[in-house]
Amino acid sequence: MSQKYYSNESKYHVAVDCIIFGYEEGKLQVLFQHRNIEPYNGELTPLGGFVREDETLDEAAYRVLTERTGIWDLFLEQLEAFGDIGRDPGGRVISVAYYALLNKANYNTKLLDKFNCKWVDVDNLPVLYFDHMKMMKKAISRLRDKISYTPIAMKLLPEEFTLSQIQKVYQSILNEELDKRNFRKKICEMPYFVKTEKIDKSGSKRGAAIYTFDHKQYSELKNFHL
Amino acid sequence: MSQKYYSNESKYHVAVDCIIFGYEEGKLQVLFQHRNIEPYNGELTPLGGFVREDETLDEAAYRVLTERTGIWDLFLEQLEAFGDIGRDPGGRVISVAYYALLNKANYNTKLLDKFNCKWVDVDNLPVLYFDHMKMMKKAISRLRDKISYTPIAMKLLPEEFTLSQIQKVYQSILNEELDKRNFRKKICEMPYFVKTEKIDKSGSKRGAAIYTFDHKQYSELKNFHL
DNA sequence: TCAAAAGTGTTAAGTTTACACCCATGA
């Protein structure tokens, strides 16, 4: 069936590559894996895999992510396809790049060793091969754009967080300091950030108000604006 | 060589699909082609083709465009890859979608018949098959975003144009009326729109100043801001 | 002479930025 009409045309390997962002201690991080296949066996690479016949591109990316992190709740979006001829010296591979945001606290650290993965600060990236640096740059620039008009940065944090914590997340993504008052003003204007009665004492003696993200209200608002 | 390392993995047909925008008489238009292959033989579809082994994805898109329009000077950018399993009933095809802007005045109309193509107003789209409507929507929304911070809309017009003409182009893309004074203010602020001494009498009795686009200055400014 | 498009500035509204001090608490 898959050969019914187009049998004269060439076929190619198709892979997904996921730039996976996490956050810890004020730093935006990316998850890499040591390649276990030639060429460049052992070198760091974004998490990727070949697309299977029974899955869409998005599903392939999601599979790679969940099977190697143990996390199901994440933000995932396609960046674009990379298909230069010599991009992979191991053969012609069309790679569809994705980026993802997840909460490291949910990460199953046993899988780190199993898959030989490693978190790296984005301000200290390793040497990357193929066109992986292009993907990285695209991912970071897309992420920077996107956090200005959607609250996806929340996916890097636990369900409960303080305003200072979000601010640090934004700062780590944008790589610049933000004004505390202006930042809080903007956040609190958005109706899906809700202040709880709870106080987080972990970050300061005085304690900071704990906020949560109202997913339901957010998706209602989002749909409304379409 | 292309099989050296990954020979156990599945391979797929990879195609490009181009959403090609043109402009005429106040209307934003898209170029379609009648399919000459089953399934859906004869139905309208964006211009597309399979990726060859000796070309990148961008090159494939550019080839499809130039060989079927006769135009070499155009704006071309990737949208994203589409790879749902059943998207093409003729077989599994991963399609990388592009959008392009070109000046219809340069279009070789002989090619229209040769390739069985047809310009359609975007506000009057035909029934589309596969996931082509998704691509269309993505292309239009990307185009709308992009004209707010880059002057790509110029690619729809001849080298020389009047301010009223550009305004109509913007209006046709955004599908809304713009304020004449505010619009002209914004355009004239950009240093790469240069007013010439020439007058275009074709659109009015009084005549309108002819402007050109300074590509050199634009690319210098653009590079400066990187 | 008049219809039709070209051309032109100002004001109000809204948004963004800059900026500094008091508060509550645990050590």
Place this chain on the structure above:
DNA sequence: TCATGGGTGTAAACTTAACACTTTTGA
């Protein structure tokens, strides 16, 4: 008691939006 991070408002700068009349000229 003091060091630490939490919390708060206002004014200036800038950007965007709204708005109406005069000019030119060919038919």
